Amino acid sequence: MLYIICTPIGNLNDFSLRSINTLKQVDIIFAEDTRVAAKLLQHFDIQKKTKPFHEHNENEASEEITELLKSGKTIALLSDAGAPLISDPGYPLIQNCIKEDLSFTVLPGASALINAVILSGLPSDQFSFYGFLPKQHEAKRKIAIKLQNSNLTNIFFESARRIVKTMSIFSEVLNPDTQVAICREMTKEYESIYRGTIKEMMARIESDEIPLLGEFVIVIYPGLSLDEGLDLDENFCLPFLDYLSPTEASKLIAKITSFSKQEVYKFLLRISK
Numbered sequence: 001m002l003y004i005i006c007t008p009i010g011n012l013n014d015f016s017l018r019s020i021n022t023l024k025q026v027d028i029i030f031a032e033d034t035r036v037a038a039k040l041l042q043h044f045d046i047q048k049k050t051k052p053f054h055e056h057n058e059n060e061a062s063e064e065i066t067e068l069l070k071s072g073k074t075i076a077l078l079s080d081a082g083a084p085l086i087s088d089p090g091y092p093l094i095q096n097c098i099k100e101d102l103s104f105t106v107l108p109g110a111s112a113l114i115n116a117v118i119l120s121g122l123p124s125d126q127f128s129f130y131g132f133l134p135k136q137h138e139a140k141r142k143i144a145i146k147l148q149n150s151n152l153t154n155i156f157f158e159s160a161r162r163i164v165k166t167m168s169i170f171s172e173v174l175n176p177d178t179q180v181a182i183c184r185e186m187t188k189e190y191e192s193i194y195r196g197t198i199k200e201m202m203a204r205i206e207s208d209e210i211p212l213l214g215e216f217v218i219v220i221y222p223g224l225s226l227d228e229g230l231d232l233d234e235n236f237c238l239p240f241l242d243y244l245s246p247t248e249a250s251k252l253i254a255k256i257t258s259f260s261k262q263e264v265y266k267f268l269l270r271i272s273k
Helices: 017-025 034-043 058-070 091-099 112-120 137-147 163-173 198-206 234-241 246-256 261-271
Strands: 002-005 028-031 050-052 075-078 104-107 127-132 153-159 179-184 192-197 215-221
Touching: 002 017, 017 104, 028 034, 028 058, 034 050, 050 058, 058 075, 058 091, 112 153, 112 179, 112 192, 112 215, 137 163, 153 163, 163 179, 163 198, 163 215, 179 198, 192 198, 234 246, 234 261, 246 261
Parallel strands: 002 075, 002 104, 028 050, 028 075, 127 153
Antiparallel strands: 153 215, 179 192, 179 215
16 A cells, blocks of 8 residues: 655644554655655654655656555655645656556645645635746746636745746736735744735835745735626626525626636625625
C-alpha cells in the first residue's frame, strides 16, 4: 500500500494522528526533501528510513517505489509542505500504481490552496488553481491577460523574491479594482492576510506594509463587482424571487448566466430590499 500523506504547511500541530501512526508503521518513507522530513519525523519521534523523491528523480524513484509495492512493502510519500502532487512531484508514481493495479490512498491534511481560498473572502464556489507562476515576464503577462475574461477566483503560489514583479504585471493588465488577497505565512505565527483591490495591494507593497518574507499565495477575483453594474438585469431576476428563496434563485440564475452563485445571491439581496 502507498500512503500519500499531506504534511503541515507551517504549524506542526496540524499534522493528523492518523498520519503520525501511519508513518510509524510503514516500511519506507519517500520525501521531497529528506532534511525537511527528518525535522518532521524527529518532532513526532518517528524513526524510519527515508529516501528522496523530488522533481529531478521522480521517474526513477517512481519505478523503485512501484517495485517495492509489488514486493509487499508499505510506502509513505511526503512533500515538504501540504499535499504531494499539488505543485509537487508524484504524478508518474500514481500513474504507475493505476497501471499496475497497486493500492494507494491519501491521508488528508493542510492545504495552502484551500486555506487561501477561504481566508481570501473571495467567491469560493468556483475557482482555478495555477500553482507556481512561470518565472518569465511574458509567460506571466499571458496568464494575466487570460484572467481579464475570467469569472472565477484564481489562485497562484509565488515566492517572496518574485511577488513584486508578479503583482506589477497583474496591475498593468487587470482592472485596478480587481479584488485581490495576498496570503502570507499561513498557519504560522506571523500569518497575515491582505485584502483589497489590486491598486491598493500595489500601494501597500510599495510602502513596505507587506513584508517580502516567507511564503505567499495570491488569490485574484477578476469578476467585476455587481454593485458596479454588471449586465445582470433586475427585471430579469425579480420574478425568480416571487417563487424561490434568494438562495434557490441564485443557484438557478447562476446556471443560466455567467455569474457565480455568490455574486447573484448578493445582487438578489440588494434588489429585494
